[in-house]
Amino acid sequence: MKLVAAKVPVSTVWTSPDAPRDIDAPATAAQPDVAAWAKSMDTETRLGLHGRTLTQLLFAEPVLVRSERAGWSEIVAPWQPSSQDELGYPGWVPSSHLGELPGAASDPVAVAVPTAQLFAEPGAGPVAELSFATVLASMEHADGYTRVATPDGGSGWLADDVLRTGPGTAEDRLRLGSQFLGLEYLWGGTAAYGLDCSGLVHAVSRVLGVRTPRDAHDQAATLENIAIDEAQPGDLYFFARPGETVHHVGFVSAEGMLHASETGKRLENEPVSDERRATLVSAARL
Known part of the structure; x- marks a missing residue:
């Protein structure tokens, strides 16, 4: 195995090289346009x-x-813990989406807004649009900008006001997640162009420097369990049908729950319906 890095803003991970459909071409292109694909x-x-x-x-x-096959790479993602593989989340991505690891690996900063422009130099035109929860190693700070290490030995600059460092509070989790109210659900999504339920929790946690499992059932199994009636805003609710594994997660909120509901719906902050509450099985604290 070799250790590399994603060199495109968002690379979608597939079950196999044969999984993408014709309509998925924007997501699998050498320079993917995930925003256009989602739209x-x-x-x-x-x-x-x-x-x-x-x-x-x-x-x-x-x-x-x-392994590699016909322009595709079989990968595991160490930053996305999974019960499927002890090394990280497994799947397949186009090999063109991968490059050399950034040279620096300390002083991480995270994109804390839905999207942020990466500049070659402060004041210059943008060279890429980065998603919420992108984590980069900072190299220097100057005049309201931070220089970050990028794949293949490069670097770029991000405005300081789009970045966050260090842990956060329950209020921070809800504030960060609320930036995506109205965003359409996307199965497998962890980026600003579409999120699924556990992807929302995973991405918000990543911004705050907390590595959580990628999937809801793994989050339920590994995070600190608390009694459901003790859950406070910023904690997590987990849902499962009788005899089945956890299939849904959301942030507890003053209104009820902030969550990416399901395909066909949008990220919302709403009371927990009676139908949903009937499948509420556990709660956890980040």
Whole structure:
């Protein structure tokens, strides 16, 4: 295995090289346009992602490559813990989306707004649009900008006001997640162009320097369990049908729950319905 990094802003992870459909071409292109891809899909097309997409990698995220085949790489994502593999979340991505690890690996900063422009130099035109929860190693600070290490030995600059460092409070988790109210659900999404329920929790946690499992059932199994009636805003609710594993997660909020509901719906902050509450099985604290 070799350790590399995602060199595109968002790389979607697939179940196999054969999983993408013709409509998914913008997501698998050498320079993917995930925003356009998400915009192009109606509800039926998004439902077709079930069994095809798994998760997403963000710019500069480390990746272990297990094998390569016909322009695709079989990978595991160490920053996305999973019960499927002790090394990280497994799947397949186009090999063109991968490059050399950034040279620096300390003083991490995270993009804390939905999208942020990466500049070659402060004041110059943008060279890339980075997603929320992108984590990069900072190299220097100057005049309201931070220089960060990028894949393939490069560097770039981000405005300080789009970045965050260090842990946060329950209020921070809800504030960060609330930036995506109205965003359409995307199966396997961890980026600003579409999120699924556990992807929201994973991405918000990443911004605050907390590494959580990628999937809801793994989050329920590994995070600090608390009694449901003790849950406070910023904690997590988990849901499962009788005899089945956890299938949904959301942030407890003053209104009820902040969550990415399901395909065909949008990220919302709403009371927990009686139907949903009937499947509420546990709670946890980050």
